[in-house]
Amino acid sequence: MSDTAPAIELKGISKAFGPVQANKDISIRVMPGTIHGIIGENGAGKSTLMSILYGFYKADRGEIFVKGQKTEIPDSQAAIAAGIGMVFQHFKLVQNFTVLENVILGAEDGGLLKPSLSKARGVLKRLSEEYGLSVDPDMPVESLSVGHQQRVEILKALYRQADILILDEPTGVLTPAEADHLFRILDNLRAEGKTIILITHKLREIMEVTDTVSVMRRGEMTATVKTAETNPQELAELMVGRKVLLRVDKAPAQPKEAVLSVKNLRHVDADGVERLRGISLDLRAGEILGIAGVAGNGQSELLEVLGGYREGEGEVLLNGAPLPLRGPGSDGRARRAAGIGHVPEDRQREGLIMPYTAWENTVFGYHHDPAIQNGALMNNAAIRAEAAGKMERFDVRPPDPNLAAKSFSGGNQQKIVLAREIERNPDVLLIGQPTRGVDIGAIEFIHQEIVRLRDLGKAILLVSVELDEIFALSDRIAVMFDGQIMGERSPEETDQRELGLLMAGVTEDPGGDAIAAVDKSLDEKEHRAAGE
Amino acid sequence: MDFATLLQVLDSTVRLATPLLLACLAGLFSERSGVIDIGLEGKMLIAAFFSAAIAALTGSVWMGLLAGIVSSMLLSGLHGLASITFRGNQLISGVALNFLAAGLTVLIAQDWFSQGGRTPSLMSGGRWEAITLPFAESLRAVPVLGPIYAELISGHSILVYVAFLCVPATYWVLFRTRFGLRLRAVGEAPEAVDTAGVSVIGLRYAAIVICGLLCGLAGSYLATGLQAGFVKDMTAGRGYIALAALIFAKWRPWYALMACLLFGLLQAVALRYQNIDLGGITIPVQVMDALPYILTVVILAGFVGRAIPPRAGGQPYVKER
Numbered sequence: 019m020s021d022t023a024p025a026i027e028l029k030g031i032s033k034a035f036g037p038v039q040a041n042k043d044i045s046i047r048v049m050p051g052t053i054h055g056i057i058g059e060n061g062a063g064k065s066t067l068m069s070i071l072y073g074f075y076k077a078d079r080g081e082i083f084v085k086g087q088k089t090e091i092p093d094s095q096a097a098i099a100a101g102i103g104m105v106f107q108h109f110k111l112v113q114n115f116t117v118l119e120n121v122i123l124g125a126e127d128g129g130l131l132k133p134s135l136s137k138a139r140g141v142l143k144r145l146s147e148e149y150g151l152s153v154d155p156d157m158p159v160e161s162l163s164v165g166h167q168q169r170v171e172i173l174k175a176l177y178r179q180a181d182i183l184i185l186d187e188p189t190g191v192l193t194p195a196e197a198d199h200l201f202r203i204l205d206n207l208r209a210e211g212k213t214i215i216l217i218t219h220k221l222r223e224i225m226e227v228t229d230t231v232s233v234m235r236r237g238e239m240t241a242t243v244k245t246a247e248t249n250p251q252e253l254a255e256l257m258v259g260r261k262v263l264l265r266v267d268k269a270p271a272q273p274k275e276a277v278l279s280v281k282n283l284r285h286v287d288a289d290g291v292e293r294l295r296g297i298s299l300d301l302r303a304g305e306i307l308g309i310a311g312v313a314g315n316g317q318s319e320l321l322e323v324l325g326g327y328r329e330g331e332g333e334v335l336l337n338g339a340p341l342p343l344r345g346p347g348s349d350g351r352a353r354r355a356a357g358i359g360h361v362p363e364d365r366q367r368e369g370l371i372m373p374y375t376a377w378e379n380t381v382f383g384y385h386h387d388p389a390i391q392n393g394a395l396m397n398n399a400a401i402r403a404e405a406a407g408k409m410e411r412f413d414v415r416p417p418d419p420n421l422a423a424k425s426f427s428g429g430n431q432q433k434i435v436l437a438r439e440i441e442r443n444p445d446v447l448l449i450g451q452p453t454r455g456v457d458i459g460a461i462e463f464i465h466q467e468i469v470r471l472r473d474l475g476k477a478i479l480l481v482s483v484e485l486d487e488i489f490a491l492s493d494r495i496a497v498m499f500d501g502q503i504m505g506e507r508s509p510e511e512t513d514q515r516e517l518g519l520l521m522a523g524v525t526e527d528p529g530g531d532a533i534a535a536v537d538k539s540l541d542e543k544e545h546r547a548a549g550e
Numbered sequence: 551m552d553f554a555t556l557l558q559v560l561d562s563t564v565r566l567a568t569p570l571l572l573a574c575l576a577g578l579f580s581e582r583s584g585v586i587d588i589g590l591e592g593k594m595l596i597a598a599f600f601s602a603a604i605a606a607l608t609g610s611v612w613m614g615l616l617a618g619i620v621s622s623m624l625l626s627g628l629h630g631l632a633s634i635t636f637r638g639n640q641l642i643s644g645v646a647l648n649f650l651a652a653g654l655t656v657l658i659a660q661d662w663f664s665q666g667g668r669t670p671s672l673m674s675g676g677r678w679e680a681i682t683l684p685f686a687e688s689l690r691a692v693p694v695l696g697p698i699y700a701e702l703i704s705g706h707s708i709l710v711y712v713a714f715l716c717v718p719a720t721y722w723v724l725f726r727t728r729f730g731l732r733l734r735a736v737g738e739a740p741e742a743v744d745t746a747g748v749s750v751i752g753l754r755y756a757a758i759v760i761c762g763l764l765c766g767l768a769g770s771y772l773a774t775g776l777q778a779g780f781v782k783d784m785t786a787g788r789g790y791i792a793l794a795a796l797i798f799a800k801w802r803p804w805y806a807l808m809a810c811l812l813f814g815l816l817q818a819v820a821l822r823y824q825n826i827d828l829g830g831i832t833i834p835v836q837v838m839d840a841l842p843y844i845l846t847v848v849i850l851a852g853f854v855g856r857a858i859p860p861r862a863g864g865q866p867y868v869k870e871r
Contacts, residue, residue, distance in 0.1 A: 072745075074869060093747065094744065094745050094746070094747040095747030095748075097747075098746075098747050104745070106745070110739065110741045110742040110744075110745040110746075111739065111742055112734075112735045112738045112739045112742050113738065113739065113861070114738060115734075115735065115738070119731060120742070122731070123731060123732065123735050123742065123743065123746050123748075124732070124743065124746025124747050124748045125746065126728040126731070128728065129727055129728050129729070130726060130727055130728070131725075131726055131727060131728060131730075131731055132726070134728070174746075
């Protein structure tokens, strides 16, 4: 095997965006018929590197060899011709096209569609049998589950006869069972001699499926090792450059009375789709209730209704008093005044105003507080001084309140939002995706801060799509699927497998055939969505 | 209303719907590719002027048509340059073209013909002749169907037939060909087209060229078919009505035909019945003339159900990972 040419070899690839050096002199060899993982924190340059390989960006320096041949890849067309296929993190699908139409787009055989469509139908049938990639070719993509949409992306690449497949963070949107299924597909593909490059920031996946793993940090390739010869702790250190705590230290919770009671909460969105279908839960003081679920199953809407961004129906009691769910008094400002702090899921769009300074961002939502008014004017000097103190306590770097929010890194932006909400001492804190796009170092800090708040006797509702995070922080776990709560578990008495099934809407343990049960449940959801 | 009157109203409905239909299909191609085109009006206007002017100067309606199409395509190209190549705001570019066309036509008309911004009235040869379909006269005697064939279907100029044939042609191109698939895709998800290795910019320019061609036909028909010469602002908002019809039609060719016929009917009714006497109350002519525009407002205000436009409409394509 040693004399085989690598499927992909990169030599000295460098790429800069303005002053930011995204890739520095990167060299890597990916052997054919292997699964090669590339791991690194957000902003380490993984996606940039793969975009260069797929012809999206042009490297400033360096060479690309495909199957031993030096290859120029100026655009996606060239990458496809070289046998490279890419499954992007954000799918590149035409939502209102059928699966078949999406697959042939750009790879049609002639001017008329009919022959291409019938040929593709046959090829798809063969591919789906060969690799376990079954998906209904005539379904419009928008009514498919995310996992099935991903299969369409893989099918697209295979239909173009790619034998090198790049997957960028493929499991971010999948339930654990769907992720397992994906890994099985990847195994099949490897068995057929395909080469797979898997980009991820999840250590577990790397350990589970890859043969070799390359670690990136700050635009550089720091190590390439055989997966069998390494362990998660070592990889984490290589990623971050120092020792990290992979677990959160916390004492058992001391829950008290219920602070927030939600009864039969419903929400219908602007498209007329029912996003919350009768949610009931109790949130007690001094505990963290984690809401697990795959993105798009109503968790966002739950946070937004409780936070006052959306109207809802049903009953929500805060310390026994009902909160208005529509009309006057149901907005975010009123909620904050009532004692419900909110760290929104998307900090860049909902948590911060990016061009505004850090100190301005530390008062949004609380800017009517008389303490910071000066007659009709804002007392900016006081706000600025207060902001400086908050930023110091939350270790925001650099600790300069006059910088615009957009000039902080993701982790520091999140700390600014947390500082704003936590320092106001709310009874209830709603937190969505606290560590999305945050580097490991900042994750440690944010997790400790959330636990500290709990120990002060606050009630915390945590929504996260990262199951590891849910397990690390929660005192109770509720699982959402399709706008409903499928069940509640204590983290000590459940495991990834059981939660994974609940996240796919499977409430009864199906025994050995878990994947079939998940498929069935997701198909039912698809059909409900298609019917609407 | 007797049968003959009905036929006359329907006959003028067909004539009046023709420029709307051509412009509407022009907008359909453009918007399906993700380029919003508020400049249909301007393109029709400039095509109307150059068609009439060249037809007047050369005496050939075909030369006029050619000039109309070329001028409309030039404006289309400008729109493409501003909004596709330089990623400018598509609405502003379109509005600018409308102003440009409104001013330019009158200016050149005054310079060339010195008739206060109009072209001379076109003689025969400078206008489209009505085509009498085979057996129109001999079948006239057949009850009901005969007059329908002779009056309504036969006796229009060639552009009318072209316009109506454009409907199935558009449908076929859009839903049966590779070009159509890619065109629809680029208006919905240009990143999907780009990653599939197809040029987004190329597709959008292709759409805009077709849009220019169809607007050229529409304008040409206005000045050399429907009327005999160009007058200032003769499009009278038809470009906007075509846009409203496009929304009403939910960006689909057959629905576009229906929507344009509806607008054409309203215009025909307004022409035919200037003052309607409803037993004591007289509806003044202005109300009748305003009807198509009122319907436009009603449609745009969304009273006819939700129309989902192409998802990438109005956004210049910028590559991102």
